[in-house]
Amino acid sequence: MGAVENSEKAGELRRIAAFDRWFQAQHAAGNTPEHARLLFSWPAGEGVDQPFLSVMQVAVHVAAEDRVKSNEIVVTRPDFSAVALYHRAATLDETQVVLVREFRTPASTADAFVHELPGGSGSEPDPLAQAVTEVAEETGLRIEPERLCAHGSRQSAATLSAHHVHLFSAQISEDELAFLRAQRDKPQGDGGDERTWVEIATFGEIRRERLVDWTTMGMIAQCLLGPAD
Numbered sequence: 001m002g003a004v005e006n007s008e009k010a011g012e013l014r015r016i017a018a019f020d021r022w023f024q025a026q027h028a029a030g031n032t033p034e035h036a037r038l039l040f041s042w043p044a045g046e047g048v049d050q051p052f053l054s055v056m057q058v059a060v061h062v063a064a065e066d067r068v069k070s071n072e073i074v075v076t077r078p079d080f081s082a083v084a085l086y087h088r089a090a091t092l093d094e095t096q097v098v099l100v101r102e103f104r105t106p107a108s109t110a111d112a113f114v115h116e117l118p119g120g121s122g123s124e125p126d127p128l129a130q131a132v133t134e135v136a137e138e139t140g141l142r143i144e145p146e147r148l149c150a151h152g153s154r155q156s157a158a159t160l161s162a163h164h165v166h167l168f169s170a171q172i173s174e175d176e177l178a179f180l181r182a183q184r185d186k187p188q189g190d191g192g193d194e195r196t197w198v199e200i201a202t203f204g205e206i207r208r209e210r211l212v213d214w215t216t217m218g219m220i221a222q223c224l225l226g227p228a229d
Contacts, residue, residue, distance in 0.1 A: 016050055018076035022162040030063035039073065053077050075161040081131035082119030082216075083148065084169040084223040085141070087177045093204030097220055098172070098180055099211065100138045100188070100196040115199060115211045117219060119165070127153070127166035138196040140183045143170060151222055156215045165215075169223035 019036075026033050035058065042053040054077075059070035085098035104114040118138040124130035132145050151167040172180075180198050189195045203224060206212055212220070 016054055016076050018079065018162040018164070019054065019056065019074065021164075022074060022076070026060060032061040032063070033058060034061055034068065035059040035070070036074075044078075050078065073160075075163075077161065077163045078121040079127070079153065079164045079166060080119055080121035081127045081134055081166045081168065082117040082219060083131050083135050084117050084167070084220055085135070085139075085143075085172050085176075085180075086169065086224060087172050087174070089202075092224060093202060093207070095203045095224060096177065096200055097203055097206060097224075098139060099199040099201060099206075101199050102194070102196045114213075116213075116216050118196075120194075128168070131166070131168045137190050137194075138188050139180060139198050140186070140188055141172075141176060141180060149223075149226075151219075151226065165219070167219050167222065169226075 023033060037057045038054060039057055040053075040055040041051040044050060044052040053075070056074045056076070057070075058072070058074050059068055061068050087096040089095045098118065099115050100118050101113045101115050103112065107114045109115070118135050119131070120134045120138070122130055122133060124133050128145050128148060128150070131148055132143060136142050147170045148168040149170065151169065153164040153166045155162070156165045177200070181200060183198045184200070185197075187195050187197060201209075201211055203220065206217070206220065
């Protein structure tokens with residue numbers, strides 16, 4: 001990828017973890033990234049050496065089709081961890097799932113809030129530690145790492161962004177469910193711009209009322225339809 005290697009932005013591009021993983025994946029598939037130009041970069045917090053968001057215009061020679069595709073962008077952001085906390089019921093639709101409600105500016109929902117699983121990215125050394133931190137910050141529930149079942153990582157918006165979501169789940173007790181119900185009127189968050197509110201809904205309500213986006217719906221289904229705990 002000479003255009004990147006010879007660019008003064010080369011170091012900045014290759015140190016972005018999600019971009020470097022994209023770069024390596026293209027080579028593994030036999031493709032050749034021929035050009036990448038940084039169009040936009042949004043800085044992360046103090047002490048973080050990677051941008052929170054970057055947008056790159058790229059050109060890739062697609063080996064399987066013997067053509068160069070250059071009309072798309074690659075968006076990157078840090079990977080994040082998401083956690084499905086649930087209380088199993090007699091049926092799948094009656095199973096209760098913990099969500100968080102948060103105002104996110106891009107939301108185009110009926111209430112202009114995003115309804116999602118507790119999750120996010122930060123300074124923790126690994127996805128599991130980040131998952132534990134996010135649950136505590138966004139719901140107030142402290143959960144031990146060994147209780148979390150790992151479901152691996154996947155892209156969540158593969159036509160746009162190269163980042164991955166690391167998915168975890170845990171079945172919670174009646175007492176924990178009661179604790180979370182008591183948190184619903186109390187704002188949670190990191191003490192900065194993030195403000196979240198605990199919600200509890202059955203899987204049936206989530207489906208029928210279109211409470212979450214397709215990515216979150218898929219993550220919940222992966223956790224609830226997987227092997228029993």
